[in-house]
Amino acid sequence: MIKQLNLSVHDVVDLVLRKGSLDTRVFNQSSMAEGTRLHSVFQKGQNSNYIAEYPLNAYIDVDDYVFYLNGRADGVIHQEDIWIIDEIKTTVEKIELFHLENEEWHLGQAIFYAYMLSLEKTLDKVYVRLTYIHQKSEEENQIFEKAYTFAELETYVFDVLRSYIEYVKKIEARIKDRNESISNFDFPYEQMRSGQDEMIKFASDIVASNSVGYVEAPTGIGKTSSALFPYIKSLVQPGKEKIFYLTSKNSIKESVFKLLYYMIAKGLKVTSVFLTSKDTLCINDKKRHCNPDECPFAVGYYDKVNKVIFQELENREIFTQGDILAIAKEYNICPFEFQLDLSMYVDIVVGDYNYVFDPTASLIRYFEDGFKKPYLLLVDEAHNLPSRTREMYSAELSIFDFLKLKKEMPNINSRKIKSLTNKLIDYFKDYECSSDHVELECVPDDLEDMLSEFLERAKTVIKDFPKEVNDTFLDVYFKVNSFLNLPQEDTDNFAYYFVASEGKALSIKITCLDSRRYIRRQTAMFSSALFFSATLSPHNFYIDLLGGNDESNTLYLPSPFALENRLVMVDGNISTFYKDRERSLKEIAKLIVEVVKQKVGNYFVFFPSYEYMEKCYSLFEYTTSIDILTQNRNMDNYERSNFLSSFKENPKKTTVGFIIMGGIFSEGIDLLSDRLIGAIIIGVCLPKISYENDLIKKHEGLEDSDVGFNYAYVYPGFNRVLQAAGRVIRSEKDKGVIVLVDSRFRTSKYKELYENIWPDAIEVNSASEAGEYTSQFWEEKK
Numbered sequence: 001m002i003k004q005l006n007l008s009v010h011d012v013v014d015l016v017l018r019k020g021s022l023d024t025r026v027f028n029q030s031s032m033a034e035g036t037r038l039h040s041v042f043q044k045g046q047n048s049n050y051i052a053e054y055p056l057n058a059y060i061d062v063d064d065y066v067f068y069l070n071g072r073a074d075g076v077i078h079q080e081d082i083w084i085i086d087e088i089k090t091t092v093e094k095i096e097l098f099h100l101e102n103e104e105w106h107l108g109q110a111i112f113y114a115y116m117l118s119l120e121k122t123l124d125k126v127y128v129r130l131t132y133i134h135q136k137s138e139e140e141n142q143i144f145e146k147a148y149t150f151a152e153l154e155t156y157v158f159d160v161l162r163s164y165i166e167y168v169k170k171i172e173a174r175i176k177d178r179n180e181s182i183s184n185f186d187f188p189y190e191q192m193r194s195g196q197d198e199m200i201k202f203a204s205d206i207v208a209s210n211s212v213g214y215v216e217a218p219t220g221i222g223k224t225s226s227a228l229f230p231y232i233k234s235l236v237q238p239g240k241e242k243i244f245y246l247t248s249k250n251s252i253k254e255s256v257f258k259l260l261y262y263m264i265a266k267g268l269k270v271t272s273v274f275l276t277s278k279d280t281l282c283i284n285d286k287k288r289h290c291n292p293d294e295c296p297f298a299v300g301y302y303d304k305v306n307k308v309i310f311q312e313l314e315n316r317e318i319f320t321q322g323d324i325l326a327i328a329k330e331y332n333i334c335p336f337e338f339q340l341d342l343s344m345y346v347d348i349v350v351g352d353y354n355y356v357f358d359p360t361a362s363l364i365r366y367f368e369d370g371f372k373k374p375y376l377l378l379v380d381e382a383h384n385l386p387s388r389t390r391e392m393y394s395a396e397l398s399i400f401d402f403l404k405l406k407k408e409m410p411n412i413n414s415r416k417i418k419s420l421t422n423k424l425i426d427y428f429k430d431y432e433c434s435s436d437h438v439e440l441e442c443v444p445d446d447l448e449d450m451l452s453e454f455l456e457r458a459k460t461v462i463k464d465f466p467k468e469v470n471d472t473f474l475d476v477y478f479k480v481n482s483f484l485n486l487p488q489e490d491t492d493n494f495a496y497y498f499v500a501s502e503g504k505a506l507s508i509k510i511t512c513l514d515s516r517r518y519i520r521r522q523t524a525m526f527s528s529a530l531f532f533s534a535t536l537s538p539h540n541f542y543i544d545l546l547g548g549n550d551e552s553n554t555l556y557l558p559s560p561f562a563l564e565n566r567l568v569m570v571d572g573n574i575s576t577f578y579k580d581r582e583r584s585l586k587e588i589a590k591l592i593v594e595v596v597k598q599k600v601g602n603y604f605v606f607f608p609s610y611e612y613m614e615k616c617y618s619l620f621e622y623t624t625s626i627d628i629l630t631q632n633r634n635m636d637n638y639e640r641s642n643f644l645s646s647f648k649e650n651p652k653k654t655t656v657g658f659i660i661m662g663g664i665f666s667e668g669i670d671l672l673s674d675r676l677i678g679a680i681i682i683g684v685c686l687p688k689i690s691y692e693n694d695l696i697k698k699h700e701g702l703e704d705s706d707v708g709f710n711y712a713y714v715y716p717g718f719n720r721v722l723q724a725a726g727r728v729i730r731s732e733k734d735k736g737v738i739v740l741v742d743s744r745f746r747t748s749k750y751k752e753l754y755e756n757i758w759p760d761a762i763e764v765n766s767a768s769e770a771g772e773y774t775s776q777f778w779e780e781k782k
């Protein structure tokens with residue numbers, strides 16, 4: 001049976017022909033961007049015989065396969081009966097060395113294009129030219145050229161494609177087994193929870209119709225399996241090759257791992273990799289020094305990686321952080337790059353939002369060209385994505401970055417980089433500001449020029465003095481690179497401003513005000529996408545921010561748990577406005593006591609700030625009847641785990657956790673059964689009033705200022721309230737009390753918000769009344 005493979009030339013030559021070592025001094029995002037620019041400059045400087053970006057495609061029969069190959073030659077030169085393929089390469093390395101190290105890879109790409117051109121034009125001979133341009137000196141270039149007969153071209157291309165077929169056969173055998181297992185695989189749990197069947201059907205329809213969907217499904221409904229199961233089932237369909245499962249929470253990644261492990265134990269044959277950040281995975285003594293001179297795991301990486309990938313795919317289905325590290329140490333390869341290369345051959349890629357949505361960290365190998373791909377997207381905890389994406393598209397450079405660099409400048413012979421550092425320091429010092437924030441239309445041209453020059457000089461330093469480059473130098477280099485790489489065309493989508501003190505500029509910031517278009521753009525590259533969360537409320541707010549509209553496919557599922565298992569009370573008599581906080585402390589303390597004394601158990605009290613929490617804690621300093629634990633600033637994973645472990649099942653004494661709203665304990669944790677039976681939420685959790693949030697308010701409120709305030713403050717704050725409340729009822733057996741405390745909950749705006757979620761909420765007017773309702777609730781549960 002003849003099989004057709006649709007591939008780019010890059011797909012083939014990168015797998016078969018790339019050899020050598022990892023070297024981010026030569027291959028990095030900045031050098032790639034500069035290479036694109038120099039390509040264009042060179043192409044525009046050629047005469048009329050030069051056709052730039054020449055599209056080529058061809059059907060090529062090799063053994064039992066038909067390859068449909070496509071690509072763009074950098075240039076095609078036609079002079080009378082002479083045809084030349086021009087492949088342009090730019091580098092910061094010495095051209096002779098760069099050519100020697102990469103000749104097979106570069107030449108292979110050009111030969112493929114030459115063969116495809118010879119098929120298109122019926123040519124007996126084609127010249128292949130490699131044009132090398134040095135990025136530090138555009139005039140410095142070298143050309144390597146050779147003529148090939150049609151027979152020579154065909155022999156070469158067929159040999160490479162036969163090598164590629166060996167990999168294809170391994171992939172096909174695995175996919176055949178995978179698809180058979182998927183076809184025979186049913187939902188892995190004996191019983192579906194209430195609402196699961198609806199979410200599975202909705203997700204199935206979304207993926208089948210190649211569309212985008214949005215789901216709000218309460219905690220405990222089984223969102224992970226309800227989203228992943230139908231998307232896995234769809235992998236047997238044409239045009240659905242891979243699933244990207246994105247989340248910002250390690251706890252959710254752990255849930256995905258457990259689910260996949262369970263499914264595989266039930267007979268499913270799918271492969272997955274859990275992506276981890278570079279800093280976390282790096283096992284080199286010098287972090288971020290990714291080159292063969294300083295990292296043994298970079299040496300000969302491309303000579304080894306393909307063999308390791310296909311060998312390990314025969315040994316396991318799931319690749320966790322621990323697996324990746326173990327494999328990297330065994331074969332002496334870079335763990336970070338290995339996980340990325342491995343991701344090309346697995347079915348499910350699990351990782352943070354930034355692997356798809358970050359302009360500097362997204363996976364270029366998948367998304368560089370911007371075209372729609374046969375990939376499927378699942379975004380968990382989707383309410384976090386808009387703000388995270390705004391952060392990804394924002395940047396800041398401060399005078400302190402350059403002052404630190406000046407103080408810790410590496411011992412290098414580069415007067416220019418030292419001079420530029422001093423000039424940038426002086427720029428901030430000399431820039432006079434009439435207020436603490438000075439708005440700009442864009443980054444000033446003279447500053448942008450200095451930063452661009454700094455970046456180019458820094459690249460030279462990193463290449464020429466790798467062993468002397470320290471972390472401070474790299475930190476500033478990456479900051480400047482990220483700053484300059486933000487989109488230049490969407491100035492209406494950003495705020496540009498200096499942050500000042502005492503009339504002097506301290507930093508310059510680019511703040512993204514609207515992430516919709518970037519979420520929408522990245523989503524459009526997937527065949528299908530599903531955004532889901534327990535809290536996509538208010539619905540119109542989150543659907544809008546996630547790139548949807550009134551006509552989007554949506555599913556809103558009610559809580560599957562019995563309403564009688566929860567008591568929701570609203571105390572609107574206590575003001576938590578900043579000016580009233582001192583006065584309200586004793587009232588809040590009394591309310592806490594009245595609620596928690598009704599039943600021995602574990603409770604969380606959520607506060608709007610550390611200061612407020614600490615003042616309230618001081619009122620309980622000598623209390624012995626209950627244990628009170630407080631969240632500390634900057635808790636590490638051990639401290640966090642230790643804190644949660646204090647909330648045990650079947651407690652003999654009441655334990656109350658004083659924690660911060662919107663912090664590390666507000667979402668992504670599961671304290672099931674009676675490990676948590678109550679949450680008292682102090683305040684409406686408005687984000688801090690700030691210049692940046694006011695900019696968002698202004699941007700979103702161009703037509704209606706009330707809408708702007710809601711988007712910048714009210715709705716994000718209320719989502720934190722929902723997240724906090726969601727800690728209490730997380731399974732069918734959980735029972736608990738939720739208390740909302742703030743006078744603003746009495747206003748029509750907030751009543752409409754919380755009544756949509758908790759239509760059974762009871763208004764109380766005093767601590768004693770709250771205590772009575774709580775006592776009655778627990779009495780009924782005996």
